[in-house]
Amino acid sequence: MTIRPGQTLLHYRLVEKIGEGGMGVVWKAVDTTLDREVAIKVLPEAVATDPERLARFDREAKLLASLNHPNIAAIYGFHESEGLRFVAMELVSGEDLAQRLERGPLAVDEASRVAAQIAAALAAAH
Numbered sequence: 247m248t249i250r251p252g253q254t255l256l257h258y259r260l261v262e263k264i265g266e267g268g269m270g271v272v273w274k275a276v277d278t279t280l281d282r283e284v285a286i287k288v289l290p291e292a293v294a295t296d297p298e299r300l301a302r303f304d305r306e307a308k309l310l311a312s313l314n315h316p317n318i319a320a321i322y323g324f325h326e327s328e329g330l331r332f333v334a335m336e337l338v339s340g341e342d343l344a345q346r347l348e349r350g351p352l353a354v355d356e357a358s359r360v361a362a363q364i365a366a367a368l369a370a371a372h
Contacts, residue, residue, distance in 0.1 A: 247329060249273070249288060257325040258286055258334060265342075269293070269303075272335060277322075284322060285337040293330040307333055309371075317367035 249271070253260045258275045265272040270293070275286045293299045304324060307339070311321035320336040343360065346352070352360065 249330070254278075255286065255330060255332060256325055258284065260286065270332075275334075277334070282294045283337045285319070285335045287333045287335065289331040289333075300331065313366055313370055315370040318370060 250261065251260055251262055255275075257277060259278055261274045261276060261283075261330045263271060264274050268290075270287045270289045270296050273286045273288065275284050277284050278284070287305065289300075291305055307321055307324045310318065314320070319338050321336040322336070325331070
């Protein structure tokens with residue numbers, strides 16, 4: 247199924263595609279019920295149609311939803327609409343580490359801050 251800006255999945259209106267990876271395509275969207283921006287990660291068909299992989303993803307989403315940490319995006323829900331499985335989550339502004347590194351190497355103090363944030367998130371998750 248082709249997904250496009252302006253399309254609505256349940257009460258989420260897709261605004262623009264902001265990323266893509268092995269675990270799906272991420273869209274900036276608006277939750278029209280709560281009037282807030284969110285991120286929507288649409289699962290690849292290979293995951294969405296494989297019961298074992300879907301169950302694993304569901305368990306991981308539930309685990310992430312149970313966490314409350316400033317360095318971990320909040321999960322709002324795991325949904326299905328129009329044959330698509332997707333996760334609604336907190337929209338985190340800014341650039342990811344790969345985008346930041348495109349601008350050049352990190353200074354030592356910046357690298358230390360990033361490493362500390364990653365370590366804090368990992369500690370909260372374990």
